Amino acid sequence: MTVTGFFSVPRITSRAWHVWRRNLDVFVKTWQVNFFPPFVEAFLYLIAIGVGIGTYVKEIDGIPYVNYIAPAILAIAVMNSAFFECTYGSYVRMYYQKAFDAMIATPLSIEDVIAGELLWGATKSVMYVVIMLCVLSLFGVMAFPTSLLIIPVAFLGGLLFAALAMCFTSITPSIDALNYPSFLFITPMSLFAGTFFPLALLPPAFGYVALTIFPLTHLVAVFRMFSLSAISWTIGLHFIWMGAVTIILVIAAINLMKRRLIV
Amino acid sequence: MITARNLTKSYGNVTAVHGVSFSVERGEIFGFLGPNGAGKTTTMKMIQCVSPRSGGTLSVFDLDPDEYPAEIKRRIGVVPQETNLDPDFTCEGNLLTYARYFDIPADSAQKRVDELLAFVQLEEKRNVAIEKLSGGMKRRLILARALINDPELLILDEPTIGLDPQARHLVWERLKMLQAQGSTIVLTTHYLDEAARLCDRLVIMDYGKILIEGVPADMVRHHAGEEIVEVERSDDVLAYLKDMGIQFEIAADTVLVSTSDAPALASTLLERCRPKKMLTRPATLEDVFLKLTGRGLRD
Numbered sequence: 001m002t003v004t005g006f007f008s009v010p011r012i013t014s015r016a017w018h019v020w021r022r023n024l025d026v027f028v029k030t031w032q033v034n035f036f037p038p039f040v041e042a043f044l045y046l047i048a049i050g051v052g053i054g055t056y057v058k059e060i061d062g063i064p065y066v067n068y069i070a071p072a073i074l075a076i077a078v079m080n081s082a083f084f085e086c087t088y089g090s091y092v093r094m095y096y097q098k099a100f101d102a103m104i105a106t107p108l109s110i111e112d113v114i115a116g117e118l119l120w121g122a123t124k125s126v127m128y129v130v131i132m133l134c135v136l137s138l139f140g141v142m143a144f145p146t147s148l149l150i151i152p153v154a155f156l157g158g159l160l161f162a163a164l165a166m167c168f169t170s171i172t173p174s175i176d177a178l179n180y181p182s183f184l185f186i187t188p189m190s191l192f193a194g195t196f197f198p199l200a201l202l203p204p205a206f207g208y209v210a211l212t213i214f215p216l217t218h219l220v221a222v223f224r225m226f227s228l229s230a231i232s233w234t235i236g237l238h239f240i241w242m243g244a245v246t247i248i249l250v251i252a253a254i255n256l257m258k259r260r261l262i263v
Numbered sequence: 264m265i266t267a268r269n270l271t272k273s274y275g276n277v278t279a280v281h282g283v284s285f286s287v288e289r290g291e292i293f294g295f296l297g298p299n300g301a302g303k304t305t306t307m308k309m310i311q312c313v314s315p316r317s318g319g320t321l322s323v324f325d326l327d328p329d330e331y332p333a334e335i336k337r338r339i340g341v342v343p344q345e346t347n348l349d350p351d352f353t354c355e356g357n358l359l360t361y362a363r364y365f366d367i368p369a370d371s372a373q374k375r376v377d378e379l380l381a382f383v384q385l386e387e388k389r390n391v392a393i394e395k396l397s398g399g400m401k402r403r404l405i406l407a408r409a410l411i412n413d414p415e416l417l418i419l420d421e422p423t424i425g426l427d428p429q430a431r432h433l434v435w436e437r438l439k440m441l442q443a444q445g446s447t448i449v450l451t452t453h454y455l456d457e458a459a460r461l462c463d464r465l466v467i468m469d470y471g472k473i474l475i476e477g478v479p480a481d482m483v484r485h486h487a488g489e490e491i492v493e494v495e496r497s498d499d500v501l502a503y504l505k506d507m508g509i510q511f512e513i514a515a516d517t518v519l520v521s522t523s524d525a526p527a528l529a530s531t532l533l534e535r536c537r538p539k540k541m542l543t544r545p546a547t548l549e550d551v552f553l554k555l556t557g558r559g560l561r562d
Contacts, residue, residue, distance in 0.1 A: 013333070018363050025360065026351040098347035104313050105341040106364035106412075107333040263274060263314065 010111040010254040019103065019116025020123065027124070038077060038128040042135035045073045049196065050141070060198060063228060070141040071223035072195035074129050074150060075157065079216055081128045082121040082158040083186055086165035087178045090117050095175070100261060114257045118162045118250060125158025126151060143229035150226050157219040160242055163249035164215070170256035193217040218242050264289045264416060264447050265310060269319035272305050279305040281471035282319060287449055292442055294458045294465030295451040296548075298556050301468040303451040304344060307420050310449065311341050323416070337365060340409035344420040344451075346401050348393045354380065354404055355389045358411055365412040372411075379407040382437065399430035406434065410441075417441065419450040423457060435461060455548040459483075469556045479548055487550035488521035492528050492543050499536040514558060521546060 027034055050066035057065040093099040103113050130151060136142050168181045192202070193216035199207040210217045218238040225231045265287040272280040280302040287293045295303040308314035310323055312332035321328055323335045349357050355376055362372035380386045383403040388396065396404065402422065409417060422438075423431045431454075438448060438461060452458050458465055459479045466476040475482060494500055496516045504511045504520065509528075512519045522528045525543035532538060 015333075015364070015366070018366075021363065022349075022360050025356075029351075097350055098345055099349060101313075101343065101345070102347040102349065102361075103364060105311060105336065105343065106361065107337045107366070108364050109332060 016115035023120040042132040071227040078125040082161035121162025122158030129154040166253035271318035294462035297468035302471040340414035342419040487546035490525035
């Protein structure tokens with residue numbers, strides 16, 4: 001495949017939603033198991049880090065520490081749910097269950113299948129965020145109504161991380177090798193993207209790197225503006241960055257998977 | 264129904280299918296035979312629009328798979344070699360989910376699923392998880408899944424692999440029923456009795472090429488003669504056959520002789536060489552296959 005081949009715009013049809021629906025049906029069948037983690041996760045993070053560390057930290061830039069990290073908890077949930085769904089989840093469906101092979105024997109194309117998987121990853125992010133938002137709002141750390149805007153933006157962020165994940169899935173030699181992006185990229189990002197402390201504490205060079213290559217930095221910044229109801233004009237820049245990167249990654253992910261699966 | 268001219272598929276510098284030409288007519292059962300690696304599955308994948316061809320022309324329902332994959336795939340049913348049922352759903356769930364991929368509305372899908380579960384005798388397993396099914400049940404469910412869109416063309420890649428005789432007979436009977444209802448069927452198989460029994464026409468492939476094409480009975484008559492005498496290998500037997508200038512083939516400790524008068528040859532051999540074991544039988548497709556593709560193992 002040539003370099004331009006990676007960025008040729010794929011032909012996706014509305015049949016992609018059938019793949020999305022298949023994943024939703026499976027998710028709903030086991031809903032108790034699926035709704036439990038975000039619910040518990042919100043509690044654990046907020047109590048351990050927010051209340052625990054918050055006892056000593058008190059506030060950052062004049063904002064109570066619990067309120068400061070609450071949007072980061074949501075952004076990390078968006079990242080993790082979409083990323084893990086479209087790495088380990090998609091890999092299992094592709095490689096072990098041969099589900100994509102079964103799907104492309106129908107009018108679905110590989111482009112439809114991957115688009116459906118990405119839409120599903122983004123949807124999962126939204127569902128997780130909705131559940132966690134309910135928990136967090138009980139603690140009174142979210143400003144309303146602006147915090148409601150986090151829900152649609154979770155879809156955009158979810159799509160971004162789903163596409164990023166699918167790019168790794170398309171080139172991974174085995175399921176174990178997916179541990180590399182998880183531990184070398186996702187875990188550091190959840191700690192160093194302006195999540196639990198401001199980027200300004202780090203050397204300026206690092207701050208620029210985080211803004212350039214860590215998608216989470218932008219998502220946290222946007223979520224924080226909404227949850228604190230303190231929206232500045234820079235939100236536009238964050239959206240432009242995330243929008244552009246999402247488009248590029250979605251197109252690359254579909255073309256890379258096509259290269260892997262269509263021989 | 265399907266026309267291929269000089270169809271070629273290469274992966275890098277390996278050529279899996281090397282310029283094959285064939286055509287499949289409406290309503291027939293057409294077989295692809297050949298040893299492992301002959302290019303059968305690759306050819307199937309090009310027909311079912313999941314693997315783009317590297318060269319030649321191919322048309323399915325008079326459409327080009329490169330240009331109209333969704334339109335073609337809407338009208339075909341596929342039984343893959345590998346069992347790829349969805350483990351997250353029951354038998355019924357598998358069929359209903361698959362129906363959705365074909366844009367079949369929910370109510371007509373439910374009706375079709377009920378018919379198909381009865382057709383493959385899996386009504387009692389409707390709500391059973393895939394992992395609880397036996398190998399034979401899984402293959403039957405895959406056949407049902409391939410029929411969900413009422414396909415004009417059914418493509419089966421080793422449909423009876425690993426089935427017990429009862430299940431194989433059920434599948435054969437069902438395929439014949441489908442043919443009687445007007446379906447066109449293309450299949451690959453390693454079971455030559457299955458091919459001889461089911462196929463109206465077939466090709467034998469090897470190393471990416473078609474060696475012969477025809478009606479099974481004609482092929483047998485033409486390439487393997489009418490009858491075969493199998494006699495235990497001994498120096499006496501070999502010496503006699505050589506002296507008489509009779510063609511023969513050696514397979515391990517057995518000598519095979521193709522003949523049009525088996526009783527005469529057998530009685531002569533019995534008299535002259537006193538073999539401990541000997542039998543005569545009609546020639547089969549297996550004789551043709553082994554004659555053309557050799558007895559060496561492929562993988």
